[in-house]
Amino acid sequence: MFSSFRQTMAWLHTWFGLILGFVLMVAFFFGTLSVFDREIDRWAIPETRFEPQTMPSFDHILLPVLRQVEPDQKEYERQMPWLHDFGQGPMTPRLELPVDEYWAYTTHRDPVLVMGVGFGVPHPRDPAAHNHIHGDVTIDPRSGVLVPDDALKIGSRWFYPMHYSLNWTWKYLGYWIVGLAGFFMLVALVTGVIIHRKLFREFFTFRPGHQILRSTLDLHNLTGVVALPFHFFFAFTGLLIFAGWLYFPVGNTLLKPLHDLEHQREALEIGLPYERSGHPAPLASVDAMMAEAQRRWDARGMPGDVGFLVVRHVGDVNGYVSLYRAGSDRVALVGEGIHFKASTGEVLREDPPRTVVSEIHDFLVGLHLQHFEHWFLRWLYVLGGLLGCTCIATGFVFFVEKRKRKHAEAGGQGSRLVDALAVTTVTGMVIAAIGMLVVNRILPSDLIGKGDWEKGRLGTYPAACPVAQCPGNGGTDQSCLEGTVSGDRGTGGGCSAAELGYHRRPSAQDRAH
Amino acid sequence: MVDAAAIYLMGATLAALLGFAWLALAMEVHWRQVFGRVGPSPGTRSALRLLGGASLLGSLGLCLLADHASMAALVWFMLLALAGVCVALLLAWRSAWLRRLWPG
Numbered sequence: 001m002f003s004s005f006r007q008t009m010a011w012l013h014t015w016f017g018l019i020l021g022f023v024l025m026v027a028f029f030f031g032t033l034s035v036f037d038r039e040i041d042r043w044a045i046p047e048t049r050f051e052p053q054t055m056p057s058f059d060h061i062l063l064p065v066l067r068q069v070e071p072d073q074k075e076y077e078r079q080m081p082w083l084h085d086f087g088q089g090p091m092t093p094r095l096e097l098p099v100d101e102y103w104a105y106t107t108h109r110d111p112v113l114v115m116g117v118g119f120g121v122p123h124p125r126d127p128a129a130h131n132h133i134h135g136d137v138t139i140d141p142r143s144g145v146l147v148p149d150d151a152l153k154i155g156s157r158w159f160y161p162m163h164y165s166l167n168w169t170w171k172y173l174g175y176w177i178v179g180l181a182g183f184f185m186l187v188a189l190v191t192g193v194i195i196h197r198k199l200f201r202e203f204f205t206f207r208p209g210h211q212i213l214r215s216t217l218d219l220h221n222l223t224g225v226v227a228l229p230f231h232f233f234f235a236f237t238g239l240l241i242f243a244g245w246l247y248f249p250v251g252n253t254l255l256k257p258l259h260d261l262e263h264q265r266e267a268l269e270i271g272l273p274y275e276r277s278g279h280p281a282p283l284a285s286v287d288a289m290m291a292e293a294q295r296r297w298d299a300r301g302m303p304g305d306v307g308f309l310v311v312r313h314v315g316d317v318n319g320y321v322s323l324y325r326a327g328s329d330r331v332a333l334v335g336e337g338i339h340f341k342a343s344t345g346e347v348l349r350e351d352p353p354r355t356v357v358s359e360i361h362d363f364l365v366g367l368h369l370q371h372f373e374h375w376f377l378r379w380l381y382v383l384g385g386l387l388g389c390t391c392i393a394t395g396f397v398f399f400v401e402k403r404k405r406k407h408a409e410a411g412g413q414g415s416r417l418v419d420a421l422a423v424t425t426v427t428g429m430v431i432a433a434i435g436m437l438v439v440n441r442i443l444p445s446d447l448i449g450k451g452d453w454e455k456g457r458l459g460t461y462p463a464a465c466p467v468a469q470c471p472g473n474g475g476t477d478q479s480c481l482e483g484t485v486s487g488d489r490g491t492g493g494g495c496s497a498a499e500l501g502y503h504r505r506p507s508a509q510d511r512a513h
Numbered sequence: 514m515v516d517a518a519a520i521y522l523m524g525a526t527l528a529a530l531l532g533f534a535w536l537a538l539a540m541e542v543h544w545r546q547v548f549g550r551v552g553p554s555p556g557t558r559s560a561l562r563l564l565g566g567a568s569l570l571g572s573l574g575l576c577l578l579a580d581h582a583s584m585a586a587l588v589w590f591m592l593l594a595l596a597g598v599c600v601a602l603l604l605a606w607r608s609a610w611l612r613r614l615w616p617g
Contacts, residue, residue, distance in 0.1 A: 204601040205538045226597030229590045318595035329584040367587055374584060376522055387594065 040155030152451030327371025
């Protein structure tokens, strides 16, 4: 089919890059925004614009709030009929579900604290499964006052999941699409390096003065090559994060019996109770346990604050409290978990040093998830993300520029279609994200279901994008993207793509260009 | 401590920029862009390469002084990306600025 290996690779790079480039663009753009997801949350919810806080007192601030938390109504209605065994009688009413688990989570960037309660299902269909109905809340850790949870955390609950799931949760379809795109990103990087004839000789090459095809390709190569390690490792580690539980979930399918057995064996071996005993017991001071954990981390030369706290089997003799260190000075999220008996506060176990395999895994996952405290590196990641966006966008421009004249002369619509899709994806997405943040500031903060209003708008923002006004047929010679990004070519600058004469046939001057 | 790390990182950024700039000057096409004449001579080229390579290594060293090794590696690779883009854009639009980096 192709005369050379390089041509084969070029075909692969062009077509898979084109098709999955649209998804990759979304992943890169929202991934870039996600570097500052918590900070965008602050934009969206101005009441929470105060200094990040460390984990507050559990005994005095968290526990009183946790005791008030109710199981989520929607989750109860959706999950309870699945989890409950109707052979043992009717469903336990929502407000009578017993508390089984408390958790709280914070990072060095969070002023507010998310926490929640896992409620047990008294008569579960599958006793071995994770039978929980949840109730989550967000509080101001300084006072324990609830922050309304229906105010959408645009950064961490919308832009961030958009990055890896397109916010398309039905059958995890979005995760799969992004995963596929991530895989082909690796392919695109490898094929890109193969078809790039002068990787080192043109390492610093960008010739903006040359014709558009040349300078676009320069920019595509430049942004791809200088950040090649970034692109490669982020695609790879992104896949790695989801490989274990979504893409290759052998632990829940093929090897499930082994997996469950291992869990029980592990619980026995490490001495942390796997199940409730049925005998009630009080909860000792968790604050004292937090102080002890910090003392032990200090002694190991890894001082730090508590980032994640879980109380399992609440109110039972078997109850225990697990404390994990917040990510800070290491790339890997080094939890260094310490587990205490809930009723007495004695240390049951300290997690052992990690194996080499898990250290490598934690490093790779950690470099993508960025729990660490390093503002400079965060900004460098933003740069890497924007370089990726530029690389993809210039890929689109190159695709269109290379073919548009031929297509126009043949009366084909191919490059027009790609052009339109590229503009809606690239420009539309930027407009949508900005629009969402603007709408967030315009809508009154006490509007009921404000978050849903904001989400609802996201899909309509790209309609404001100029491409929506580019109907019609016939050949086009001026790409939408140029029209919006550099609207100065040939028409005196600054006008929208719609004004750029979409019905114009290629002129003699353009052909000569 | 925080201040020391910030100074090391500034140094690392500067070293990465200088390193890539020197490596670019060692290439004929960029040398011509900057100095407007043929070159560099073989001796100059070796010197520029050596200087560039050493500067990049120095940048890595400063990153290692500033942070835990695992973190430093990430910072360094990202600094290379930053420096690479900066040098390429300087060569494209402000190539004369790089003249000061070599007495040629």
